[in-house]
Amino acid sequence: MFHVSSIVAGANRMIDVIALTKVYQDGSMGRFVAVDRVHFHVAAGEIFGLLGANGAGKTTLLRILATMLRPTSGTVRVGGYDVEDSSSEVRRRIGFVSNNTAIYDRMTAEEMLAFFGKLNGLDGDRLRDRTESLMETLRMNEFRKCPGAKLSTGMKQKVSIARALIHDPPVLIFDEATLGLDVMVARNLLQVIRQLRDAGKCLIFSTHIMSEVEKLCDRVAIMHRGRILDCGTLSDLGSRHGHRDVEELFFSLVTNHDRSVLSDSVLQGAG
Amino acid sequence: MSDQDASERFRWSAVRLIYAREMRDQLRDRRTLFTILILPLLLYPLIGSVLMQVTQFSNQPVMKIAVIGNENLVDVPILVEAIEPELGPDDTESGDAKEDLYDQSKTVVVQSHEAVSTEYRFADGLVTSHQQMRMTLFRTSEFGDQARIDQVTARWIADGVYDVVLKIPERLGDASGVSDQSGVSLVYNAVSGTSNSAAATVNTALQAWKNRWVQQSLKGLGIGEAVLQPFEVSLADIAKPHARQTLFWSKLLPMVMLIWAMTGAFYPAIDMVAGEKERGTLETLLCSPALRGEIVLGKLATVTTFSMLTAVLNTISMLSTGAMVFSQIGIGEPAVMPLWIVVLLLAAMFPLSIIFSGIALGLSAMARSSKEGQYYLMPMMMAIIPFVVLPSMPGISLNIGTSLIPVTGMFLFVRSLIESNYATALVHLPMIAGVTIACAALVVRWTMRLFENESVLFHGGQPFNPGRMLDSIRENRQTYAKPNQAYALAVVILVGLFFGRLMFSGVPDGVSGFAKMVLGPQVGMILLPSLIIAAVCTRRMRIGLRLRMPTWNVLLFSVVLGFAIHPAYMLLTRWVMVAYPVSESAMAAMRPLTDQMAATPWIYLVLLMAVVPAVCEELAFRGFMFGGLLRDRQPFRAILVTAVLFGVSHGVLQQSISATVMGFLLGWIAWRTGSVLPTILIHTINNTLSVSLPSIAEMDLPGKSFIFETTGDQFAYQPMWCLMCITFSMAIMVIFGSLNPNADEQSSLQEDDAQSLANSQNTITYKLAPGTH
Known part of the structure; x- marks a missing residue:
């Protein structure tokens, strides 16, 4: 059945994330929503950037893609396979590079x-x-x-x-992979990632460094407090929000979001 | 869906691959190599050489002996002689000493001048010990009166001036042989080790001296020595050579091996899970195509290998150095450990090693760092060591009770084989194997579950906090217990009963003693834990204990069934007695108890043997536990498990078997009727009939012969009556089978499940919980 849907959605679509929510239930902290109703797709031959501050939920999201964590609700498919029902098939199709080099x-x-x-x-x-x-x-x-x-x-x-x-593997996941690398090595890494894209791989790349996104990513999702605030090519995002600079764009999105959340809660409190 | 099944298929090749990698990784780790290989090879020779040095140096301190009144010995064999023959005991008197003696100063360092320069010893042949001794002689007259002697000698011993003081009274050596004094006395201090051994040496010398004296007297009377020794005892030991050493090692070895097996399991386990968590390599392994089960098994096999390796190497090293050191010191001959015993021990160790390795892996998975993992080692050791020490305690032997204790049973089995009690060992083998396999399976399953649990692997679990744990249990209280809470109660009851029986054992003293013996375990170890755990874990105790009121019809049928099932129960117990006869000694041991029962008034007997056990046991097993286990929606498993636990709780094999069979029936009724009350009724009536039969037999009731038959002192139901009753019981059970009164139980269960779902999934599903929308 997942084969059918992937054909319908387009043959080169490698990652489908639909209404994904992840909640941690912690005895000491109580309930914590790490990923909140996230929705995006990544195609083969594309570098997809996840831009967000520390604690935005990037690592949780990527760990769900890599089947290490299970979604609380929503659907995630990698290469047409569901991460919950066919986790082994998913794992065969991914390569995961984390920020601690894990050697x-x-x-x-x-x-x-x-x-x-x-x-x-x-x-x-x-x-x-x-x-x-x-x-x-x-x-x-x-x-x-x-x-x-x-x-x-x-x-x-x-x-x-x-x-x-x-x-x-057709899908590669880089979780803050340039963290702690010097400029030379980081440059090399970005070079490798570009080559992989050109070889037709589907790449998803999380970072909190704006310049990397600018140089590398075909499409970007800006993540904040578990939500994806907006998603698209950099020029789309720039024209939509009126900022040419990624940093400006990021801050305006984040502050707008926080302001609206605050006013919502004030309204609810008043109501 | 077929390719999905193929992808989730378990691959032994992946397990082997992970095992090979982990083994190589650990063998390259210097710390692991040191603890596993180098330490055992060095440790025991090192301990051995230190031990030998210590024994050489501290071997024998000089024994300080004071003898008072040697001058009183006249015409008797010599007890003390001077090493320089020209100075006799008479020359010991000294003026300095006298003055010192009567000085009331606190230190009573009294040494006569001669005592230092002249050396004395016990007469030739009186002392067998090679220990050096320094003997000082005093005359009785030096002290004045007897009270003064006692005072001074007591102080000497207390201050350690002398290790032992030998006091010879004035008229001991009287030729008349009649002494009005009590005899020689030895003053020593039992608390001091040196004083103790000195007293023992002197005492031996005195015994030898006494023998000489007797011989001399007999010779004087013209009686030969043969009178004293009419016969000699020759000891014939049929034990095989070195059997004693073998037994010694077979008691010591399991303990040492187990402790090493635990240590050997622990460090690799910490490195392999907590360490990998820290280094981030666990993450890469988890997102490889390997299944969690494959990862766990690969790691478990590695930990088990190291656990066994440590145990084996330590055993070899300890046995070989131990044999050498002991023969050097002269404590014993080199112990010969037959190879088959070592092999047997290793075979027994293997499943236990798997259990420890599983526990170590699980604990390590819960730790967030390898440092935290280290902290878990001590508690694990402390928790397991009682099971290891128990088999070597005196009076503990292989029986139905001990065979069911994990670890302990296994070692008692090995000991039975070593002691050539093959029959006992084989009879208990199924139980021991069952318990061990069950434990290993449980541990492996637990570890697998931990590896499936993302909050354990990625958040390191929460630090253990009893207060918060209790809070969270109270917050999540549900209508019925959760299965793990049911199992927890079972463990508490079984462990409690084990100690409870030891505490309340012995011959009961009257009715009150008998009551204490029954009420202690029943109320204290079964009812109380059940009530406490039900109050903490369930919302309403009445429902949590399944004290739901059934219809009057059900209660009536239960009463009838209680009477009707009794003949079948009697048949069962008789069959069990034939199949597993109670030994004569066990019968004899139970005699005081049965006598006490016969002397107890009937009404007390019914109360203590029927009502109390029925209420306590039913509330625990068919109440709380059954309710919890039903949550899994597998009623037959719940019935089976509670029946077996109920049987095991009885402790005596014969009782356990019949109780398990009864447990099936009671469990089934509890399931069909949805309540614990019918089973309480049946249980009470059944026990009442059992304790009342002897008194009924003595009564002269009309129509008694229709129901009972009496052959000699045997007393049983008539076959016809049995048949009728069994038919009747079946009819009632058919009626119970047609009941569906557990409908409201089902709805409660659904409510509980909805709540758990809401707790775990919050926002999205909480609206589904009934009553909240």
Whole structure:
């Protein structure tokens, strides 16, 4: 049934997020709405940026896409597969790169790739070919036999990306992946992301750095307190809200939102 | 949908892959390697060498002995002799000493001049100990009177001037042999270790000396030594060589192995879950195609491997160094541990190791960091150690009760095999295997659930706060208990009864003692926990305990069924007695109890043996627990579980079997009638009939022979009557089966479910809860 809907919606649509809400139930904090009725789509060959301050709900949203968290309500499909009903199928189709590089300290780059490749069902020649080509493109050959603990942050990030790409997934999720990287490495990373887009991948990229969005993203969603305030290409957003600059745009959207929420609650209190 | 099924299929290859990675990862970790491999290899030789050094140095302190009144011994075998033969005991007197003695100063360091320069010892052959001793002699006359002697010697011992004082009264050595004095006395301090051992040494010397004296006297009377030794006892030990050492090790080893198995499980588990959480690598694993179950099993296998490895290496190291050290010190011969016992222990360890590994993984999953994980080690050890120590306690042996205790049962089983009690061991094997497998399955399932639980994995769970936990239980109170609350009550009751029975055991003293023995466990360990937990966890206690009023018809049928089912129950208990006969010793042990029962007035008996147990047990098992378990919508499972728990709570195998069977019936009735009252009635009537039969047998009632038959002192229902009753019972059960009075129970359950849904999903679904829109 999900195949049908994805065909109807367009063959190149890779991510569908429909009315997604995520509520954390915490004994100490009580109930907390991390993602609030979010709705967007991402197509193949597109870089989709999620722009938001810390705590806006970006990581929660991306973790739901990666099937690590379950939606409280709403529907999320990746590659046509529902994240709740067919989580394994979804996981086969994604590569996830997080802000902490998540490298095993006591494994070499080579071993990491072999492990995740085998978990994804690759082996023998296919695994070897794939490993070699990633080592080549990401220029990892000189440290391929180094244990993870001895790598620099930039090297770690490369290993992390190679790990996410080993099974050649159609969807790639970058959760604040440039966090803590120096300018050179960050530039390289953005370059890699562009190349992946050109290769027809669907990329979703979260950040709180405005300039990255400007340079990289085809479409942007501005996220604040769990809500997506607006979504579209940068020029669309600029003309809609009258700001050419991303930073200006972001602040005007956020402050307008907070003001309206405040007046709503005042009105409700008065009523 | 078919490709969805294929994608969620469990792959053992993924488990193997994760296992291989985790093993490699852990083996590359220096800390893990140190605790698993290096520590055991170094630890025991190190402890051994330290032990040997210590024993060499502190081996034997010089024993300080004071002898008062050696001069009183005349014409008897020599007790004390000077090492320099020219100085006899008579020369010990000294002026300095005298003055010191009568000085009332607090320290009574009295040493006569000669005592220091002249050395004395017990006569040749009296002392077997190699310990060095320094002996000081005093004359009785040096002290003045007897009271003064007592005063001074007491102070000597208290101040540690001497370890032991030997006092010989004046007329002990009288040739007449008649002494009006009490004999020699030893003053020592039982609290002091050195004083104790000194007293023991001196006492041995005195015994040997006494024997010499007796022999000398007999010789004087012309009687030969043969009179004293009419025969000799030769001891023939049929135990295999080293059997005692083997037994010693077989008691000690399980304990040591278990503790190492726990330690060995814990550190890798923390690193593998809490550590990976910290480093962020768990996240990457969770968004790989591996299923949660595959991840858990792969990690569990790794932790179990390390747990077993630690246990095995420590055992080997401990046994080999232990044998060497003990033989060096001379405490015992090198212990020979037959290989089959070691193999057996390892086989027994394996499932326990899985259990610990599962617990360690689960705890580690709840920790937010590896540091927090470390804090959980102690509580886990503390919780498990009683089960480990229990088997080595005196008087604990394998029986139906102990075989049902996890861990303990397994080790008692191993011990039974070592002691060659194969029959006992095999009889209990199914129970032990069942309990162990059930525990392992529960632990693995618990761990899997934790890994499915996103709030545990991504928010690290909440720090444990009993107050908040209680608050949240009270806030979420529902009409019926939740299944886990039902299980919690079962655990509380079973553990409580175990200790309750120990507390209230022994021969009851009169009716009040008997009442205490029944009421203690029943009210204290069954009723009270049920009421408390029901008050805390459910909204209305009456409903939570399923005290719903059924129709009068149902109550009437229940009364009739109570009478009608009794013959079948009697048949059952008799069959159980034939299948599992009660041993003679158990019968003898129960005799005081049965005597007491016979002496108790009938009305008390009915109250204590029928009404109280019926009310307490039914409220707990068919009330609170059953209500909670019904929440799963699987009534037959609820009936089965409560019946088995009800049976286990009886503690004695024979009672347990019949109680379990009765439990099925009572559970079914409780389900059909939706209330606990019918089962209370049936339970009461059944128990009343059981305790009343002997008195009914003595009565001369008309038509008694139609119902009962008496063969010798056996007393039973007539076969015809049994048949009638069973038919009648079935008819009533058909009626109960046709009832559908649990309709309002169903609606309450739905209400509860709606509330839980509302609690978890809030905004979107709260409008669905009845009564709120």
